[in-house]
Amino acid sequence: MTSMSASGKSGTMNANATSANLVVPRELNWPPRSEADQAAELAKLLRGEYPDSNGRYGPFGGRFVPETLMGAVTRLETVAREALQDMSFLATLESEGREWIGRRTPMMKAKNLSAAWGINLWLKREDLAHTGAHKINNALGQGLLAKRLGVKRIIAETGAGQHGVATAAACARLGFPCRVYMGATDVQRQAPNVQRMKWLGAEVVPVTSGDQTLRAAIDEALRDWVSDPMGTHYLLGSAVGPHPFPWLVRTFQSVIGRESRQQMLEQAQRLPDAVFSCVGGGSNAIGMFHGFLADASVKIFGVEAGGRGDTPGEHSSTITHGRPGVLHGCYSYLLQDQNGQVSDSHSVSAGLDYPGVGPEHSFLSDVGRVSYVQAGDEEALAAVKDCCRMEGILPALEPSHALAAAKNFGKANPGATVLVNLCGRGDKDMPILMKVLS
Amino acid sequence: MHTIEQSIRSKRQSGSPAVIPYLTCGFPTREALRSQIEQLAPLSAVIELGVAFSDPMADGVTIQRSSAVALQQQASLDWLLTELKGIRSACPLAIMSYLNPLLTISAGTLGLRLKDANIAGLIIPDLPLEESAPLREEMASLGIALIQMVTPATPMERAKMIASRSGGFLYAVTSMGVTGGSAGAASSSGGASGQSLDAVGSYLAGLRAISPVPVAAGFGIRTREQVRSLQPHADALIVGSALIEAIEKGQSPGEFIRGLIG
Ligand SMILES: Cc1ncc(COP(=O)(O)O)c(C=O)c1O
Numbered sequence: 161m162t163s164m165s166a167s168g169k170s171g172t173m174n175a176n177a178t179s180a181n182l183v184v185p186r187e188l189n190w191p192p193r194s195e196a197d198q199a200a201e202l203a204k205l206l207r208g209e210y211p212d213s214n215g216r217y218g219p220f221g222g223r224f225v226p227e228t229l230m231g232a233v234t235r236l237e238t239v240a241r242e243a244l245q246d247m248s249f250l251a252t253l254e255s256e257g258r259e260w261i262g263r264r265t266p267m268m269k270a271k272n273l274s275a276a277w278g279i280n281l282w283l284k285r286e287d288l289a290h291t292g293a294h295k296i297n298n299a300l301g302q303g304l305l306a307k308r309l310g311v312k313r314i315i316a317e318t319g320a321g322q323h324g325v326a327t328a329a330a331c332a333r334l335g336f337p338c339r340v341y342m343g344a345t346d347v348q349r350q351a352p353n354v355q356r357m358k359w360l361g362a363e364v365v366p367v368t369s370g371d372q373t374l375r376a377a378i379d380e381a382l383r384d385w386v387s388d389p390m391g392t393h394y395l396l397g398s399a400v401g402p403h404p405f406p407w408l409v410r411t412f413q414s415v416i417g418r419e420s421r422q423q424m425l426e427q428a429q430r431l432p433d434a435v436f437s438c439v440g441g442g443s444n445a446i447g448m449f450h451g452f453l454a455d456a457s458v459k460i461f462g463v464e465a466g467g468r469g470d471t472p473g474e475h476s477s478t479i480t481h482g483r484p485g486v487l488h489g490c491y492s493y494l495l496q497d498q499n500g501q502v503s504d505s506h507s508v509s510a511g512l513d514y515p516g517v518g519p520e521h522s523f524l525s526d527v528g529r530v531s532y533v534q535a536g537d538e539e540a541l542a543a544v545k546d547c548c549r550m551e552g553i554l555p556a557l558e559p560s561h562a563l564a565a566a567k568n569f570g571k572a573n574p575g576a577t578v579l580v581n582l583c584g585r586g587d588k589d590m591p592i593l594m595k596v597l598s
Numbered sequence: 599m600h601t602i603e604q605s606i607r608s609k610r611q612s613g614s615p616a617v618i619p620y621l622t623c624g625f626p627t628r629e630a631l632r633s634q635i636e637q638l639a640p641l642s643a644v645i646e647l648g649v650a651f652s653d654p655m656a657d658g659v660t661i662q663r664s665s666a667v668a669l670q671q672q673a674s675l676d677w678l679l680t681e682l683k684g685i686r687s688a689c690p691l692a693i694m695s696y697l698n699p700l701l702t703i704s705a706g707t708l709g710l711r712l713k714d715a716n717i718a719g720l721i722i723p724d725l726p727l728e729e730s731a732p733l734r735e736e737m738a739s740l741g742i743a744l745i746q747m748v749t750p751a752t753p754m755e756r757a758k759m760i761a762s763r764s765g766g767f768l769y770a771v772t773s774m775g776v777t778g779g780s781a782g783a784a785s786s787s788g789g790a791s792g793q794s795l796d797a798v799g800s801y802l803a804g805l806r807a808i809s810p811v812p813v814a815a816g817f818g819i820r821t822r823e824q825v826r827s828l829q830p831h832a833d834a835l836i837v838g839s840a841l842i843e844a845i846e847k848g849q850s851p852g853e854f855i856r857g858l859i860g
Pocket residue numbers: 293294295319320321322323397398399438439440441442443444445510511512556558559583584585
């Protein structure tokens with residue numbers, strides 16, 4: 161195999177890259193310019209030196225939150241670090257993962273898509289996890305932590321509704337009252353999940369401020385949290401937000417990459433040539449990628465939503481088109497205008513429709529380990545159709561972006577062994593599919 | 599002593615309440631700014647000039663609304679700093695901005711631009727102590743105060759540390775939650791219950807005992823009664839959402855503040 165997808169931006173210096181500013185010390189010398197410097201930074205991550213004590217991955221991450229929340233985020237990190245050393249916590253996580261979520265989820269050879277696309281395509285079946293997406297891994301983990309935190313209630317944001325459903329389910333199982341903030345636009349386009357959350361006992365609050373999608377839902381959840389930071393746990397659903405969330409979410413999602421690597425060796429007797437995950441905030445992606453970051457032969461691709469095109473407001477391709485800034489408590493690539501106002505984003509997929517991205521993805525892009533590429537609305541919808549007709553699986557719109565990018569990769573790399581994280585099922589997307597596909 | 603600190607102390611010595619009004623700059627129009635500052639400055643210890651941001655996560659509905667209007671009016675940090683070069687204020691001015699708009703001005707030039715605009719202090723709600731060192735150093739070298747916040751959830755030891763690093767004044771958040779609630783009343787959003795005015799008073803007294811700089815109370819101060827009962831406990835009182843709501847109703851900022859402290 162020779163070429164990679166040309167639209168990947170990894171490894172190339174781009175005009176938007178970070179330089180020293182109010183929150184990035186000059187001494188850091190970011191971004192690393194030579195391949196040796198990039199490799200040295202990646203090695204630090206692999207040795208566990210990132211996030212550092214300030215919650216940074218290189219310059220990215222941090223805790224840019226109001227003073228009101230400092231106690232809560234500090235306590236969360238302390239309690240999480242203790243729990244992750246505690247055998248009984250890990251045992252509960254494992255048994256609940258097995259019995260309640262249905263882990264480990266299967267790995268499947270997609271025979272018919274492989275034939276059609278000229279590659280050997282493997283699918284990690286996170287769509288078969290309880291509640292229908294990878295989100296449940298993190299909801300269970302943080303739900304169990306909430307018990308140790310001793311909080312009285314749990315709040316969450318949701319875009320596609322999958323994280324809301326997962327959180328509602330975890331709260332039902334663990335006995336917490338649950339409130340979910342969801343943008344009014346998403347309440348409409350993901351209606352089936354709204355009803356599911358209610359049946360699971362959660363209160364769903366439609367958010368009519370801001371852009372009325374995931375970003376506004378996070379704003380609103382943060383506003384709730386500041387009113388009772390110690391009595392409430394904010395169960396954040398993606399690898400974004402202030403430290404320790406990006407690390408915590410990665411920790412609970414890494415099970416995807418660990419299982420996948422083992423399953424590839426068992427079932428394909430080899431590692432993949434390339435791995436693809438969709439990136440909204442980046443939780444399924446970071447969990448998958450951590451299984452393969454140390455395998456230099458494995459090319460890794462994060463797939464952002466290309467939406468309707470490259471003009472601002474028409475896509476959610478944060479790393480491809482953004483420049484670093486601070487949103488929702490962390491420093492990371494961000495879609496924003498020249499005045500530092502956050503731009504509106506678009507994707508046919510509610511879960512990817514977010515102008516920010518997890519700080520570790522910004523790091524992985526700048527050090528050249530992961531290539532961030534795009535798949536647009538139309539390509540994703542075509543992949544939904546292909547996957548339905550050829551494999552008998554209705555995938556969520558989010559991972560359909562990863563499928564589309566894998567298909568594109570196959571054109572330049574025929575015969576390649578490709579792993580896609582099929583991180584959710586598409587039942588929730590019926591309202592929008594009926595609108596745009598029929 | 600920093601000019602902001604001086605201004606607060608001398609207002610208090612003169613016997614009138616030291617008040618710090620907050621404006622969302624560009625609300626209701628960009629043209630209104632000059633008159634708003636001219637009306638407020640003689641009545642105020644400091645004016646807090648808010649830079650509108652698309653995602654004001656520490657703000658309640660009132661300031662969300664005024665920020666959205668200001669953004670529609672094309673308000674920006676760049677516009678504000680340019681505009682201020684031509685406005686004389688009888689009291690010191692501080693900028694209140696979320697971090698991201700400030701990041702659009704490169705590190706070396708931000709301080710100079712603030713100086714050019716006669717800005718004496720900076721308040722950044724999403725910049726906690728742990729992340730603030732580089733900015734504080736740069737601002738200190740130019741004599742611009744980085745004003746830090748404490749809240750009822752801040753442990754006393756931490757409050758001490760924050761107070762010792764805060765310039766100009768210490769911003770004491772009086773109620774948990776976002777801006778726009780009511781200090782000394784039960785909080786409106788779900789979760790913690792509000793504190794009584796007495797509890798707010800003793801919280802402020804505790805902070806004044808440890809703070810080397812004046813303590814200004816803010817978040818949810820909206821009535822004359824609150825001003826009267828909190829005034830003995832704080833060096834200054836910050837009034838934000840209530841002022842914005844008055845402006846929304848067509849009242850002039852000067853008239854509203856006079857009513858509050860008169
Ligand atoms: C199935 C599915 N995949 C992906 C995402 C995007 O989130 P992340 O990038 O954190 O994996 C979502 C979010 O709602 C989702 O439901």
